[in-house]
Amino acid sequence: MTTPVSNLRINGDRLWDSLMEMAEIGPGIAGGNNRQTLTDEDAVGRALFQKWCEEAGCTMGLDQMGTMFARREGTDPDALPVYVGSHLDTQPTGGKYDGVLGVLGGLEILRTLNDMGIKTKHPIVATNWTNEEGTRFAPAMLASGVFGGVHTQEWAYAREDVEGKKFGDELARIGWRGDEEVGARKMHAFFELHIEQGPILEIEGKDIGVVTHGQGLSWTEITITGKDSHTGSTPMPMRKNAGLGMARILEAVEQIALSHAPHAVGAAGHIDIYPNSRNVIPGKAVFTVDFRSPDLQVIKDMENKLREVASAIVGQMGLGITFEKVGGFDPVEFDETCVTAVRNAAERMGYSHMNLISGAGHDACWINGVAPTAMVMCPCVGGLSHNEAEDISKEWATAGADVLMQAVVETAEIVE
């Protein structure tokens, strides 16, 4: 490989202008975006991306999951392409940068190489993965999951939104179902730039997160059964308070995660109480415990400890309990060569950097199973994401795309 010179930099103003132009499509109600997957707005956003790619001289590929592949040719017809990208779809109350920065950052690399007249041995393909968010059609990272062999396409097509519309039908409806077999493409490497969606880089004052691992995830849905009874006429010793049992387990979740510091985390974001009436002691509580760690054994330890401690808690209280594993994926260790390329790029260009573990799932996590992969992260204000107030600075975006480009171009090999 040839190391790119450190003054090869992307055009930050152009990247920013493209981000702002894309954000005009599917505006949110509070300054962010609602451009959910396979909506009419998604189709408009895709068309704009296609237009930009074609203006940059690329040819667009489209697979049967609707994933877009904008290819800039390399000089070696036998060299596998280097892929770079993320997703253009957003949460219903999403921000302007989650995913979009990674796709338009990929496009900006192609534009910059064009500006400079730089040729690479390997083709470079800017990619827009369909339905990363998973809000409309669960699960998240659906198209990259099919690409990576995690899901079948048939299963993906049958995913339904709350109105009962199917993923496959909606993909056809908006006109973005391609003919290409999903996963048939072979990759030399894949790189994804993404906002951190957490507070660490900003707090640590670093420009760049070098993502070494993706956290593994375990979702356990717990149902506690007690007995609905009147809050007034049931003496304290006779209560079977499922809500109190839940409260004690939530404290245990916190302690279990803290006992696996510093990388493990745990919380319950989903909590439903039944019948949820002010004067009825809860007879049922259903909640989901989310444990994450970059270490698979730690996740298994936390799951086991949760079952042990929660069973003891409810046993003492005379409550019933069931556990159901409702989601999860194993930790990801990104490719050492690709990760090193990212770290070296940040170092070479003078950006401050630190290693990060991605707490969220990303398309890169699934692609890592089928190609050497790495991620670049840039800070976001207050760690806020999945929120219309999500914000980054032009400088952060520029630094992230600079590092992305250097890593991609080094991997794609400049032809002198």
Place this chain on the structure above:
Amino acid sequence: MTTPVSNLRINGDRLWDSLMEMAEIGPGIAGGNNRQTLTDEDAVGRALFQKWCEEAGCTMGLDQMGTMFARREGTDPDALPVYVGSHLDTQPTGGKYDGVLGVLGGLEILRTLNDMGIKTKHPIVATNWTNEEGTRFAPAMLASGVFGGVHTQEWAYAREDVEGKKFGDELARIGWRGDEEVGARKMHAFFELHIEQGPILEIEGKDIGVVTHGQGLSWTEITITGKDSHTGSTPMPMRKNAGLGMARILEAVEQIALSHAPHAVGAAGHIDIYPNSRNVIPGKAVFTVDFRSPDLQVIKDMENKLREVASAIVGQMGLGITFEKVGGFDPVEFDETCVTAVRNAAERMGYSHMNLISGAGHDACWINGVAPTAMVMCPCVGGLSHNEAEDISKEWATAGADVLMQAVVETAEIVE
């Protein structure tokens, strides 16, 4: 007063048949009843009660809140009536006995006195209070509250159901808005028979609860504000987990109530978490703490302790908190003479009995403010109420109505 002879007993089979016939109106989906206040079903139930009362030779009064007063004359034109009753309206998924037993128990007294040709000095008035449940039009005990001067009639008329229909309009629509001024009636005494809605009598193996007090109630709605953030990408020390803050306060609520044993109780039946998504740390938790005690000072102590402890908990966690008192009433001490009449009746008739504190609110709690009042309770299976599976035995109903009759008749004074 003349003490009634102990073999003056009601007709348990007739009472039970009437309970079963009333339960055919507004059947539930699971064997109970859905005869909510001011629905068409309520009107049908009222008409049946009126027919039965008229067949028993009573004259029916109807006040502007729709409360029904079936009067059996006394021998002394100047003697104030003894009132007896409860409510015919049910929860949306209610049982066949909550309220209904007290109304039809009152009717059964009149029928029995007719059977026996017994005259009383004081008239006896069997009463059906409108909207005790408060599920359709909050708050509960609405008509008795207006009667007792707790609410104005204008305010009561303006209460709206979830469809925006007003109490006053619905009362007129079903044809049960009377002309009589609410609260104009003066009472010699009021007695209410009710199922316990708690487990104590059944567990203690007692036929009769002699209700000495009604618990006071305090509802504090607590809002905890943290910060919505990603469950994966937010390190544990940087979290502002409103759900965890709530969990710790729920434990404190339990401890505060237990520290005021044996009569104080505390729980949260209402809990809402925002945004309630599996992968978002809760940024907000809203829940209502229900404290009850027969001692006003204990309620105030528990409220104060809650604010102190909860503030300390969230302070340590960097969370925000607000407290809003959203409901409450002071403890009730029932009239000593009336309570003694109930206890003596149980004793005289050979029913096992114990003193009880009513944990739930009842019409009797408001009427106690304007007339000497007492309550009789009978067991219910498993303490279950506000549930279609609510159940009692014919023997329990008979014992309760027997004791009710003896107390009412002693107070109304048999004319030899």
